[in-house]
Amino acid sequence: MRRLRLRQGLTQRDLAEAIECDESQMSKVELGERALKRLELTAILAMLTIDDAERSELLVLGDKARELPTSPRNANLLPRTLRRLASYEADASEIFCTTTAFIPELLRVPDYVRAAAKTSFTPTRTSLDALVDFTAHRQKVLYQQKRIWFGIGEYALKDRTGGSLCMPEQLRFLLDIIDARSNVRVQVVPIAAMTHPLLTGVVTGLRFGDVVPDVVHQSSFEDGTFSENVTVTRACFRAFATLRRRAMSPETSRQFIARRCADLPEQAGE
Structure with missing residues (x-):
């Protein structure tokens, strides 16, 4: 997500505003400490200039991310x-x-x-x-x-x-x-x-x-x-x-x- 964002000249704040969350939450997403909900990921992908194949693959990756355990304590x-x-x-x-x-x-x-x-x-x-x-x-x-x-x-x-x-x-x-x-x-x-x-x-x-x-x-x-x-x-x-x-x-x-x-x-x- 971070690399796609930077490649298109967007900030964490831009993505945070798209899903109505705090900028710190986008930082956690990019660090792998928070998974995006399906609707959140869909809203962010709508901002990015990517083709249908990339969008579909990223949605699949998002589904897999939500299945992963969160980062350990501390x-x-x-x-x-x-x-x-x-x-x-x-x-x-x-x-x-x-x-x-x-x-x-x-x-x-x-x-x-x-x-x-x-x-x-x-x-x-x-x-x-x-x-x-x-x-x-x-x-x-x-x-x-x-x-x-x-x-x-x-x-x-x-x-x-x-x-x-x-x-x-x-x-x-x-x-x-x-x-x-x-x-x-x-x-x-x-x-x-x-x-x-x-x-x-x-x-x-x-x-x-x-x-x-x-x-x-x-x-x-x-x-x-x-x-x-x-x-x-x-x-x-x-x-x-x-x-x-x-x-x-x-x-x-x-x-x-x-x-x-x-x-x-x-x-x-x-």
Whole structure:
């Protein structure tokens, strides 16, 4: 909704006036924290210059949005960019993510979420609990029929974020997802391949079919930036394809993770 609005030069206030609600409610809609009622969505679509096929598809998406659970408690304590990313993940048909030093957010167990957060900022207990709950909320996309690909830097799997007791649980969860979800593909990127321009932190690419343009998100500590520039998104998706070729195969990646998981108990006693 936000991208369609901006593309046509409209403000949140314009849309809010069309459905007679407060501007803050439109902000929540764009952050995925409030679903539009059918009549509200119909009124907004009447303002937009779109063809019948797009209008029909957006009405279907609106119906699906109303079926989704609302954001967990205290989600408002988290960065707006994170909430926006979660909204995009829920709407996307394909998700691609590369990480250098940490396990991807969508694949983290609660203890790892807490440990990783503490390495980049000093959260309060309430905000940390909110982040754990919100991560679980985001992970629902793993169990939907979306194509999801993760390129995980080898260093992230060799690191001991959260300590030796946390990592075995984290790696077992990775193996469980690999084995249970055919729509999720995990590939380990060797340290030797980390000179690739995408491996400079966390980069997420999102595709939405033919409804709206692709989006790329670059994480930066607690925040992040989005780009819908066609030149940028095309370059990123070409780079994702290159990275998939350079990474270990999915089968070899699973073996690598399993070996790493098996090695950890012995290391825990050192």
